[in-house]
Amino acid sequence: TQLLEQSPQFLSIQEGENLTVYCNSSSVFSSLQWYRQEPGEGPVLLVTVVTGGEVKKLKRLTFQFGDARKDSSLHITAAQPGDTGLYLCAGARGSARQLTFGSGTQLTVLP
């Protein structure tokens, strides 16, 4: 059973379109991270959210942590081919150092 469910699993869109990726769980997380990974490379940290209801913006990317700290979303505005990659959410529970990773969303932005 995947503790963190990501949807959609695959997403292929045209340049300029908007998209939202969801990360859902029945568990509460003390913090949640979003990573982006390109083929043959390690994941790169995009953002960390720690407070319920928190919204963070990173240029065209908007991240939101759910009020109950059980879910999160990533919204990309006007997607560009450079946004193509595997997006991973990962949550930490309590004081544990291990991260629980979501199943991943493979995004392809077509020019």
Add this chain to the structure above:
Amino acid sequence: GAVVSQHPSRVICKSGTSVKIECRSLDFQATTMFWYRQFPKKSLMLMATSNEGSKATYEQGVEKDKFLINHASLTLSTLTVTSAHPEDSSFYICSAHGNLVRNEQFFGPGTRLTVL
């Protein structure tokens, strides 16, 4: 941001040989490092938690005698795949725990292992 390196970036070996992968935190000290395995277009699967100065903690289903982990210093953890077989071929990624408050992990660039 914190930088984590891995070496080698890719390795090809014959079945039955052992392969060592190094993970280094370059600009910070990491008492805890993690080793993951990743299959194509899939998420990361945690293999083990590497603690400096103590034994690693392995996830269920991961053979500790197969995947030897050593974390001898605050900046270096090694993963040795012993008696490698073709089914061990995978992308291995390490991460270092870099922020105690925000529980952030910083990842290495990964090692592509191919066992012939």
